[in-house]
Amino acid sequence: MIDPSYRKVRAVTAGEIVIRPVSGKAGRAEFVDLGRAFARAEPHSVPQLRSEQLELIDPDRNPFFGHARVALFIAYRGETAVGRISAHIDELALELPREQGMGPGTGLFGYFDAKDEQVAHALLAQAEAWNRAQGMDRLLGPISLSIWEEPGLLVKGQDHSPTMLMGHHPAHYREWIETAGYSAAKSLLTYELDITQEFPPLIRRIIQSGERNARISVRPVDKTNWDADLAIVLAILNNAWSDNWGFVPFTDREIAYAAKKMKPIVHEELNMIAEVDGEPVAFMLTFPDMNAVLKRIGGRLLPFGWLKMLRWLKKPTGADMRVPLMGVRRELQNSRMASQLAFMMIERIRRSATENFGSVRGEIGWILDDNKGMLAIADAIDSRINREYVVFEKAIAGR
Known part of the structure; x- marks a missing residue:
């Protein structure tokens, strides 16, 4: 107010x-x-x-x-x-x-x-x-x-x-x-990486092990069931981030607001929910970088910017990809499975981004400078710090 x-x-x-x-x-x-x-x-x-x-x-x-x-x-x-x-x-x-x-x-x-x-x-x-x-x-x-x-x-x-x-x-x-x-x-911190390159051999083996594990499944979000899937994502987020520096939980109104705002830029194959024994325990959201089209239209929808924006939203070919949010439920954090789930989701998204959108570059973040788990994941996939905010x-x- x-x-x-x-x-x-x-x-x-x-x-x-x-x-x-x-x-x-x-x-x-x-x-x-x-x-x-x-x-x-x-x-x-x-x-x-x-x-x-x-x-x-x-x-x-x-x-x-x-x-x-x-x-x-x-x-x-x-x-x-x-x-x-x-x-x-x-x-x-x-x-x-x-x-x-x-x-x-x-x-x-x-x-x-x-x-x-x-x-x-x-x-x-x-x-x-x-x-x-x-x-x-x-x-x-x-x-x-x-x-x-x-x-x-x-x-x-x-x-x-x-x-x-x-x-x-x-x-x-x-x-x-x-x-x-x-x-x-x-x-x-934000990290960038070349997503056309496969991950190091150790990370590929961890991913393959997870893909063989019958307890684990990784699925894309379902836009026909968007409100329910976003509720799952934000429930995991509120749980996973609850001990993080600066965390403030989303309210119901903010969840509804986010659902409406995010839906136009969501491509199902770029956003993942991971389940263990049928229960959602982790997620990763990835958005094509809308700043690319905003540059081209100068931040203006009129007179013809709206048309370019609609075309881009439908098929953002060649767009950089940004992972703004991911989370794993607290009970799994600091476990081998937590990093395995993260690597599995990143790899699914990496493949979709390169094969379906022709993307070359990805960005992860922001990540708190003392979030050892996420920093280790970023380092393990050969990404590098490209921006720092204080x-x-x-x-x-x-x-």
Whole structure:
């Protein structure tokens, strides 16, 4: 929800900078368009669909607002907008243990863009002040808005474009955040690999052993039964990730929202559910990289971008493939079977991507920098780190 005090926040000045809260449809549009202008200045940034960006910050459309307090701010010099930031609190995150990354007293900032260091510091100070007024004593970010949307600041990999659902930021943002008193709380890594190459012999033997095991089956998702299969996936996700840093469970509304959003980009043969003794215990989701077509249409559906988008969605030939989510139920984690199931699903998807779509490159992530199991799997299939994102933190109490 929009916090009740949100519309009462007065403009705050910092030298020649004035920071004003965003309100209403027109304000949200200005907020989004300002972010798009910053993105256009970055050589490898990918223009996203404006309608989707507007939806993510609309409290009537994004179910995240059902368990969050959110304020959006724009910084001005004179009449020129020179930066933006969100300050927000995820009520579900407050219920989690502090040692798990979020927890009581933890506020968030996101959608961070700034013209220069002075603007950056003014915006961060505004996010701190807002969160402090809400009773928070610690700030994490950037997380825009949910941990499941775009977490972290890009600190490695500015020399190439991101895949879908990943942010892209200029290198100097890191220094500006750190000079405002923030330190790294957690790193998130993405890995890339050439999927035309078979996996090392040891991994192939592990996969073959699993394929001979009558207890194990790996099947593609069924789009004719999409809601049920997505419910299985998200139930495993909520179980598998529940001890992970930064984890916040999906609500029923968010599950329904995700089902609607994901269905158009789901190709059954690229998304797997693994079962042991007939019970679903693991999944792996893979999406063709929509950023490729967004580049071609400049992030615009009109006048003819929609036609290119529909054609691409039907058959994304040659697309890079991204694995944004996978999970294995907790009772199997750290077991030989967990890695075996992961390798089996990756191999099924690798074959489908190369044979049916002519794909060459895959990307896995993000992966927490202390997730030893997933890091070992990524290393075992000869992938390499291509992008690193950092979530920063700062104590904000007592000011």
